[in-house]
Amino acid sequence: MMRFSTLIKHPAEWMTGAATGNAVVLTSRIRLARNLARHPFPGWAKKVQRREVMETLKPAIENLPCMKDGFSKELEELDSVQKQVLVERHLISREHAARGEGSAAVIARQQTVSIMINEEDHLRMQSILPGQDLHHAYREISGIDDALAAEVEYAFDLRLGYLTTCPTNLGTGMRASAMLHLPALVLSDQIGQVLQAVNKIGLAVRGIFGEGSESLGHLFQISNQSTLGESEESILERLDRVITQVARNELFAREKLVEEDPDMVADKIGRAYGLLRHAWLISSKEALEHVSMLRLGGDLGAFPAGTSRICDELLMDIQPAHLQLHTGKKLSAEERDNIRAEIVRSRLQNLEAPDNRSLQTNGGDSDSSPDLGVL
């Protein structure tokens, strides 16, 4: 299998694919929760039972075609920085990183598929793809699900569907989500209204970084709340429709901003660029905000194509554990801010100042004012 250092040397494929085409929906992700029949859920299992489950599942997963030359480790084999790096890459959950004996992670070489063993459930399998591509991500993880189902027996009830530790996952065991970049809705103060509309139809929205409702970097995740009483296809279709609509709202808001207050937009983009290029101490929170504006600038034509890719990689690499791994030693908060600023400056050193005189929206459909009612 692959070494940790090899895995981490490359950005995940889902991080780099969004550079073209989809400026608003950065990634689409499907996660399935599964458990083995006749084995206690991880929270109730004894160590020996957890280990038994892992020893059944780990080789079965490693043998999947998609896991060829992939990464596979028991969590006990990883140190805390390595685990934190996997969390920052969205490859394992924060909760999983805290688990000990009997838990493992198996990750595909391209980092688009990752499977946690003995997280809250015996199996948490996810597929992440760039852009708005929920159906494709679902097909991918579904194939893996089918392949595993041929090897092991899942805990399944004809009436309830897949059985899970937490009742909120019962049924399909599926959580589908997309990560959206919504700076114009935030800048134009429409975000609250949009999020409320999304909530009202039973979908969940939350900020990506910083947990809770705080939304750093204007990044939001929209996902399904319910997993029961509805088919996977129907859930995905509904979610996909809403995501399309929110993305259209964002593009419309960008168009309005550029039309009505181009100086404000140019100022935000220019300041973000100036600070990222020349700060010597920067927190991850502040960097996130500015990188978000840089990405918007790229989408609006102020920076050359490929800027979003730089942004995506930066977002990943300036996180605390990534920094620690990069420097190979424990860092104080001020050292982190210093090294973060250094990395940001060096990554952006060839990025020319924004061409703010030619701001343009490239995806908005200005004829049809988007209507939140259709959500």
Place this chain on the structure above:
Amino acid sequence: MMRFSTLIKHPAEWMTGAATGNAVVLTSRIRLARNLARHPFPGWAKKVQRREVMETLKPAIENLPCMKDGFSKELEELDSVQKQVLVERHLISREHAARGEGSAAVIARQQTVSIMINEEDHLRMQSILPGQDLHHAYREISGIDDALAAEVEYAFDLRLGYLTTCPTNLGTGMRASAMLHLPALVLSDQIGQVLQAVNKIGLAVRGIFGEGSESLGHLFQISNQSTLGESEESILERLDRVITQVARNELFAREKLVEEDPDMVADKIGRAYGLLRHAWLISSKEALEHVSMLRLGGDLGAFPAGTSRICDELLMDIQPAHLQLHTGKKLSAEERDNIRAEIVRSRLQNLEAPDNRSLQTNGGDSDSSPDLGVL
């Protein structure tokens, strides 16, 4: 005489001279208050009496050798933007700009000498020089004072000295001041202590911009409070000694900052540079703060020699009336912020990013820790 547009086309000589040598004391200024004998003070005078005073003084002043090819206008001949521009250049006072019939301003070509007629007193004459040069500035204005005294009779009392409208100017009628740039004392939180010490020995300290105690751009003016019972020479000597000491404190604080927290200093300078280079909307208050850091960066070797000169000219030119004059039309606050940012960007476009790796203090005397006690 000189036209307004010609006067304003060039920066004042005292603005550009400080570029070399004196990094902390930007300018030295002497102002003398004088009144004509047997004429009521301007506040009590009738229009016709004010006009009479002006008609006596204006030609006498215009004929002074230092006023050859200078600027001379009655305030009624200037529009409000022009008057405001003169205020922003420290060539006339805010109070003088508000006066009408019978008031005038005569300004030397190099803008180092300017004389207000019928301000609070019949005559307010000032000399401004770059750097720490109070004695030279005094000699200059004193020569003018002597020349005028040969032409007109001053209101003078053998016991009280020169008689003035306000008793705080009685005696010498002299206000001597220096403008100091004290960013390191502010950043290291020592400024309060320094200002208190200066106040305690009977000198006044105030921020330059924004009036009152607010100090924008880390610029402070130190001046004498009392004008009575002490010779000009003794006042100047005391003031000069204090200014020298405060400047040494500032240089010592810079050295400490660079030594103990170079990343913080580099960060402040870098951010200021980044924002000034790339903002599209900037208030004068914010610009002042950043220009102050740019100037500090220049003093510390992060920017090439001559950067302080760019800073000084910027400080002048981004003020509201200067902007208005520059564009030739009335501007809204947002338009001002926009044009200000444009001017700043264009003035700085050839200034390379700060070389923060070679920060150094160039004037501190690190052997002797300065002692506020000697003030």
